[in-house]
Amino acid sequence: MTCREFIDFLEAYRSRELPAPQAVEFERHMGLCPSCVSYLRSYEETIRLGRKALCDPEGPVPQDAPEELIRAILAARKKAQ
Numbered sequence: 001m002t003c004r005e006f007i008d009f010l011e012a013y014r015s016r017e018l019p020a021p022q023a024v025e026f027e028r029h030m031g032l033c034p035s036c037v038s039y040l041r042s043y044e045e046t047i048r049l050g051r052k053a054l055c056d057p058e059g060p061v062p063q064d065a066p067e068e069l070i071r072a073i074l075a076a077r078k079k080a081q
């Protein structure tokens with residue numbers, strides 16, 4: 001699995017929609033590639049912060065949030081509707 005594939009599979013892996021063979025490859029990649037592990041961590045942190053922002057859907061998106069996080073929050077809100 002390449003880093004590109006890892007990132008593509010990230011969402012499916014987290015929602016446990018990844019078929020078993022790919023999930024095994026995904027986990028193996030995590031063992032081999034520290035940069036993808038840290039990507040996964042920051043991704044989960046983004047989701048966590050995004051959830052917090054989602055608690056108040058009418059509330060302002062935090063001004064100091066990175067661009068990427070703001071996009072994630074807005075995308076998650078869209079999905080939740």
Ligand SMILES: [Zn+2]
Nearest residue numbers: 003006033036
């Ligand atoms: Zn990687």
